Structures are given as C-alpha cells and as structure tokens.
Amino acid sequence: MKQPTIKPFGKQAVLIEWNPSVDNKTLTAVLQVKQLVLKTYTKEVLETVPAYSSLAVFLKKEAKQDDFIDRLSQKLEKIPKAEPAISRVLHIPVCYDPKFALDIEDVAKTNNLTIPKVIELHTKPTYKVYFLGFLPGFPYLGGLDKRLQTPRKKTPREVIEAGSVAIGGAQTGVYTTSSPGGWNIIGKSPLNYFSIAKNPPALLKAGDFIKFIPISKDEYRKIEVEVNVDIYKLREEEKNG
Amino acid sequence: MVEVLKSGLFTTIQDKGRTGYRSLGVPVSGAMDAISAAMANKLLDNSTQASVMEFTMMGPRLQFKAPTSIAICGAGFHARINDVPIELDKATEISENDVLKIDHPDYGNYGYLAVLGGFEAEMVLGSRSFYNNITKKKRLEKGDILKFSTASSEKIIRHASFSIDEHHFNDEAIAVYSGPEFDLLPKKFQKKIMNTSLKVASQSNRMAYVVEGLEDLSAKEIITAPVQPGTVQLTPSGKCVVLMRDAQTTGGYARILQLSEQAICKLAQKRAGESVRFKLIESL
Numbered sequence: 233m234k235q236p237t238i239k240p241f242g243k244q245a246v247l248i249e250w251n252p253s254v255d256n257k258t259l260t261a262v263l264q265v266k267q268l269v270l271k272t273y274t275k276e277v278l279e280t281v282p283a284y285s286s287l288a289v290f291l292k293k294e295a296k297q298d299d300f301i302d303r304l305s306q307k308l309e310k311i312p313k314a315e316p317a318i319s320r321v322l323h324i325p326v327c328y329d330p331k332f333a334l335d336i337e338d339v340a341k342t343n344n345l346t347i348p349k350v351i352e353l354h355t356k357p358t359y360k361v362y363f364l365g366f367l368p369g370f371p372y373l374g375g376l377d378k379r380l381q382t383p384r385k386k387t388p389r390e391v392i393e394a395g396s397v398a399i400g401g402a403q404t405g406v407y408t409t410s411s412p413g414g415w416n417i418i419g420k421s422p423l424n425y426f427s428i429a430k431n432p433p434a435l436l437k438a439g440d441f442i443k444f445i446p447i448s449k450d451e452y453r454k455i456e457v458e459v460n461v462d463i464y465k466l467r468e469e470e471k472n473g
Numbered sequence: 474m475v476e477v478l479k480s481g482l483f484t485t486i487q488d489k490g491r492t493g494y495r496s497l498g499v500p501v502s503g504a505m506d507a508i509s510a511a512m513a514n515k516l517l518d519n520s521t522q523a524s525v526m527e528f529t530m531m532g533p534r535l536q537f538k539a540p541t542s543i544a545i546c547g548a549g550f551h552a553r554i555n556d557v558p559i560e561l562d563k564a565t566e567i568s569e570n571d572v573l574k575i576d577h578p579d580y581g582n583y584g585y586l587a588v589l590g591g592f593e594a595e596m597v598l599g600s601r602s603f604y605n606n607i608t609k610k611k612r613l614e615k616g617d618i619l620k621f622s623t624a625s626s627e628k629i630i631r632h633a634s635f636s637i638d639e640h641h642f643n644d645e646a647i648a649v650y651s652g653p654e655f656d657l658l659p660k661k662f663q664k665k666i667m668n669t670s671l672k673v674a675s676q677s678n679r680m681a682y683v684v685e686g687l688e689d690l691s692a693k694e695i696i697t698a699p700v701q702p703g704t705v706q707l708t709p710s711g712k713c714v715v716l717m718r719d720a721q722t723t724g725g726y727a728r729i730l731q732l733s734e735q736a737i738c739k740l741a742q743k744r745a746g747e748s749v750r751f752k753l754i755e756s757l
Contacts, residue, residue, distance in 0.1 A: 242650050242731035245701060249653070252696045281495045281699040283723050288699030290495070364498040365697065365723030368607060372697065372723075408498075409606040426497075428597050428607065434497040 233261060236308065238301050241288060246301055248308075250285040254374060256316070258285045259362055263439050264314040272307065276300055282363045282438055284372070316472055321358060321441040323467035324406070324421055326397050327452040328354075332420035339382045339399060339416050351446055353377040354397075354404070354418065358471070361440040369408035369426035369434035373442070376404045388414035395421045397444065408434075419444075422456040423466070441471055475588070477617040479534035481575065484613040486592050487718075488524040491600035491607070495722045501702060502602035503718050505583045505679060505741035507734070509547035512635055513587035516544035516564045523591030523622065524601040526613070528584050532575025533613065537567045541589045541621060546635075548581025548742060549642075563634040580642050581742040593620035604719060641739055645670065646752040648736040652705060654695060654727040662690050666729065667751055671713070675745040679719040682740060684749060687713045692727035700724040703732035705751075715740060 234251060241247040248265060250258050262282050269280055269289055276295035281288040289304075291297060328336065328351045340350050359375040366372075376399065384400045389412065392398070396407040398415035407413060408425035421444075425435045436442065445467075447455070458464035477484075487510065490503025504510035510525045526533070532550050544564050545552050552559050552575045559565050567573070567588075578584060594601040597608050605611040613619075655663065666687060674683035688711040700706070704716045706726035715732065716724070717740075730751060732740065743749055 239653065240650065241653060241699075242701065242703060243733060247653050247699070254696060279493050279495055281722050283698045284696050286698045288701070290492070290701070363723070364496065366498060366721055368494075368497060368499045370498050411606075426606075432497065433494070433499075433598065438496070 233257060233313075236261070236265070238305055238308070240297055240301070243297060244293070245288055245290045246297065246304070248287045248289065248304075252285050254284050254362070256360065257314075259360070259439070260314045260316050262287050263317075265308065265311070268307070268311065269304070273300070273304075281365075283365070284362055317439065318470050318472055319439050319441055320468045321443055321471045322436070323445050323469075324423065324442050325447045325451065325455055326355075326419040326421045326444045327447050327449060328419040329449045329452075331449060332396070332452075333418050335385070335398075335416035336418040339380065339418055342382050343379055345379065350380065350418065353380050354399075355444045355446050358441045358443050359404070361436050361438055361442060363438040364434055364436065367407065367409050367411050367426075369436065371405055371408075371436045371440075371442070373403065373405055376402060378402075380404070382416050384414040385416060388412055392417065393420070394425065395423065397421055420452070422452050422459055423464070424459050435466075474538040474621070475592075475619050476536045476538060477533055477613050477615055477619075478536055478572070480612065480614050480617075481528045481533035482531040484526060484528040484533045485603040485611070486524050486594040486613070486619070487527045487602045488522060488591075488600055490602055490718065491598050491604070494598050498722050499598065499607060500604060500719050500721060502600065502604045502607075502679075504585065504602075505718055506547055506581075506585070506738040508641070508738040509583070509742075510585045510587075512562065513544045513546040513585040514591070516546070516562070516635065517542055517587050517589050519587060519589070519591055523587065524594055526586040526592060528575060528586070529582050531577060532584060534575070535573045535586075537569065537571045537573070538618075539621070540569055541567050543567055543573070543589075544587045545575070545584060546587075547584040548578035550578045550584040551576040560634070580744075582744055583741055588621050590622040593622045642742055644739070645748050645750045647740055647749050648733045648754050649705065649730040649751045650733070650754055652728040652730045653698070654692065655729050657727070658690075658692060658707075658729060662692075665690060666707075667753055670748045670750050673740075673743045673745050673747050673749060677745060679717055681717055681720060682715045682743070684713045684715060687711050692729065694725050695727055697723050697725045698728070700728060701731075703734070703737045704728050705730035705732065717741065 400415035671686040692707040
C-alpha cells in the first residue's frame with residue numbers, strides 16, 4: 233500500500249490521507265496510525281477522527297502544526313506493515329416484524345424480493361464497522377448485499393427512533409439515537425447504542441464486525457427489559473480482521 | 474439561582490465545547506461566537522471554562538434568585554433590568570429578584586450572558602454545552618432553574634468594560650485556509666470562490682450556515698471523511714455549506730475551505746441576507 237500523505241486541515245488539525253477506497257486493508261492502516269498517533273503524541277494531540285481512508289488529527293492549542301507534520305511524516309515512513317487485528321463480531325438482535333419494519337415491503341418491492349428473502353439477505357453477511365459518525369455512535373457499515381440496495385425515501389421522516397435498522401442506498405446501519413432521516417426502516421434493535429453513563433459511551437467501535445440476528449417480537453420485549461436493567465449480555469465471537 | 478420566565482427563540486447553555494468524543498460521532502458544540510462568549514466571562518473574571526447562556530434573535534426573560542454580577546456580549550441586543558436599560562460589554566451588578574429582559578439585537582445573531590462563576594448546567598462528557606441526545610435538554614424552557622457554579626473570584630471588576638471590535642460585525646471578510654479538496658477544483662472555480670460576494674441564506678443554524686452565490690460551480694462528492702466546525706463544503710449542485718459548532722464529525726461533500734477559529738465567530742454573527750467574502754490566509 234502507498235504511503236499516506238499528510239497535510240494541514242485548517243490551523244489546529246492535520247489530515248492523513250490514503251488512496252480513497254473502502255476496503256479492509258485501508259481501514260487497518262488508518263486504525264494502526266490512529267493508535268500510533270494517540271500513543272506517541274499525547275502532549276500535542278487532542279483527539280482523532282478516523283474515516284474510510286483518512287484520519288483527522290486535532291491538535292491542542294500549544295502544538296506547532298508544521299513541526300508536528302514534519303515529525304509525523306518521518307515516523308510514518310518507518311511504520312511496519314499493518315497486520316490485520318483480531319476483531320470482535322457482535323451479535324446484534326433485530327426484530328424484522330412489520331410492527332417495526334415500516335419500509336420492509338418497499339425494500340422488497342423495489343428489489344423484486346419477498347420479505348423473508350430481504351431478512352435472509354440482511355442477516356447473512358458479517359458487516360464491518362468502518363468508523364462512527366453522522367450520529368453519536370452511528371456505525372458506517374460495509375457489506376450490504378447489492379440485492380438490498382434501495383434509494384433513500386423522497387421525503388425523510390421527521391423522527392426515526394433509536395435502534396431502527398435501515399437501508400439507505402448502498403448502505404445499511406442502525407440509528408443509534410433518534411433523528412430525522414431518509415433511510416428505509418426494515419427492523420428495530422432493542423440495544424442501547426449510545427449512553428453517556430457508559431465508558432466508552434458508544435456500543436460499537438471502528439474495526440468491529442457485526443452480525444444481525446433475527447428475533448421475534450417477544451424476544452425483542454425480553455431483551456428490551458434486560459437492556460433497561462443492564463443485565464443483557466451481548467454475544468460476541470472473534471474473527472481475523 | 475436564576476429562573477427562566479421566558480425562553481426566547483432558542484436559548485442554550487454553552488461553553489468551549491465537548492472534545493475527546495468526536496471519533497464516536499459526538500459533535501463539539503460550544504458557543505457559536507466563542508470570542509464574544511469569552512469576553513463575557515472575562516468581564517467577570519470567570520474561568521475560560523465557565524458556561525454562558527447563548528441566545529439568538531429574541532432573548533430570554535430571567536429572574537435572579539440571588540445577587541450576582543452579569544455581563545452581556547455579542548450581538549447588539551437590548552437588555553433591561555427591571556425595565557431599566559443596561560449597557561452591553563460591561564459588568565453589571567444584580568440584586569435578588571431582579572428581572573433581566575433581553576429583546577432583539579440591532580446587529581448580529583448571537584448574544585452571551587455570563588454570570589459570576591458560570592451556569593451550573595448538567596456536565597456531560599466533559600462539557601455543559603447543550604446538544605440534543607447528549608444533554609437531557611436541547612434548549613432552555615420556561616420554568617427552568619439554573620444554579621451558578623462557585624464564583625471563580627471574589628473580586629468583581631465593577632467598572633470593567635471592553636469596546637467591541639466593529640470589524641467583528643461589519644466586515645465582510647471571512648478568513649479561510651484552503652481545504653483538503655480545494656486543489657482538486659479547476660483554477661477558475663478557485664478564483665470565483667475567492668472573488669465572489671456571497672449571501673448568507675436563511676436556513677442557517679448552529680449546525681451549518683448556507684451561503685449563496687456559487688450555484689454555477691460544482692464539486693464531486695468524496696468518500697465520507699472527517700469534517701470540523703468551519704469546514705466549507707461544496708456540493709455537486711453548487712450549494713455551499715459552512716459547518717458550524719454542532720456539525721457532524723464526518724461528511725461526504727468536497728471540503729474546499731477551512732475557516733479560521735476567528736472567522737467562525739465572525740460568520741456566526743452574520744444575518745440572513747448579509748454579504749460575506751472568503752479571504753485566503755496565505756500559507757506559511
């Protein structure tokens with residue numbers, strides 16, 4: 233993989249960029265540099281924001297940007313090739329019952345599929361969490377089956393409830409907090425994806441994998457209660473990234 | 474303590490913002506015009522971390538339940554204590570049961586009220602800045618009661634006052650650095666962006682300001698990447714959006730420019746219909 237480039241992003245941030253691409257190798261490199269930056273430059277770095285193929289590094293007021301860029305460039309020349317880390321695969325329960333799946337019929341019709349086939353295709357892949365953004369805790373997922381791609385709704389809903397599982401274009405995701413939104417809702421997950429009382433506050437993190445597990449309305453209610461009293465145990469396994 | 478008798482149009486508590494959680498998708502937030510907010514704190518000798526009340530277009534009506542000192546800075550709001558007009562940019566003493574009424578501004582958008590020590594709003598992830606779904610409240614409402622944080626200083630600078638920098642409100646120039654995708658634009662687009670007088674659109678808020686005048690330009694979308702307050706995005710249809718304090722942490726439009734911190738504060742005070750002009754800060 234080609235060396236990333238480093239450039240200023242305003243005066244208090246720098247941007248590290250790889251070839252624009254959505255793939256595992258690039259993400260592994262992004263997350264490797266993120267860890268390195270956070271570990272090496274604690275005095276100068278406020279925080280970082282990773283995305284598909286770039287990393288923003290936000291600097292503290294006292295940091296010198298040009299000097300930081302010089303030192304970081306030298307450091308990155310010597311960085312070893314990133315090895316894919318072992319990642320978690322989280323089992324995310326989703327109820328695809330029509331009670332929650334407000335747009336699953338539209339998704340099925342758009343793609344000439346039956347509703348059970350939509351559920352089958354949505355629960356089959358292991359999705360990669362590339363990074364979090366858009367809403368607090370919201371995962372940008374890779375791996376949606378092409379047969380499920382559905383254009384965003386012409387008129388967005390004013391409120392989509394937290395936990396709603398949806399498809400927007402070639403992407404799928406979970407609304408982690410309630411929000412206006414134009415994606416097609418195909419189910420709902422009873423988990424708590426962002427809680428200021430938890431450390432870290434977000435349930436998911438960049439580099440995780442998730443699998444959607446279909447559950448019934450009764451299971452949904454049971455898990456909802458368990459989540460509320462904080463005894464729900466999320467199932468997870470390990471996978472090579 | 475202070476009680477909100479009337480909320481005004483959109484009144485919130487803000488401080489310097491919430492850092493450390495952007496990688497989880499949590500916006501920074503914080504005072505739109507951080508310079509004016511800092512000035513209000515400075516007049517009272519408050520810590521720079523003290524939280525202030527931010528209001529826009531129509532200010533709140535408040536009743537103080539304890540004596541304190543206040544300072545109002547930012548946009549040209551008309552403020553009265555018990556119906557007697559008070560000056561902006563000046564520390565003013567408050568007695569128990571005083572009623573502070575803040576009306577419309579003659580110029581600018583955002584006003585800031587500081588009290589001795591700051592407002593004791595809920596501290597969430599290291600900040601008191603209101604943001605929907607992070608703090609319990611997204612705006613102040615009638616009946617809300619706010620405590621004051623412990624005074625940072627016993628000494629009240631009774632006659633301290635600052636003169637407002639007129640350029641902050643009158644000048645069109647918005648200082649920018651070139652953004653990550655600026656060099657990908659054709660030279661004639663780059664020229665036009667820098668030489669056009671743009672108009673602030675009415676759909677501007679704490680998340681983003683829209684500026685009009687570049688509709689015949691266009692920029693390709695990018696693979697979703699990090700953005701920050703002050704990032705100027707250009708869409709394929711020529712919509713020009715300047716991200717503000719409550720902006721999302723990532724975005725998929727070309728990032729053509731990046732405002733300086735001071736420029737963000739200056740733009741925050743520009744009203745719908747007012748003109749702005751991007752001015753490139755020569756790189757070092």
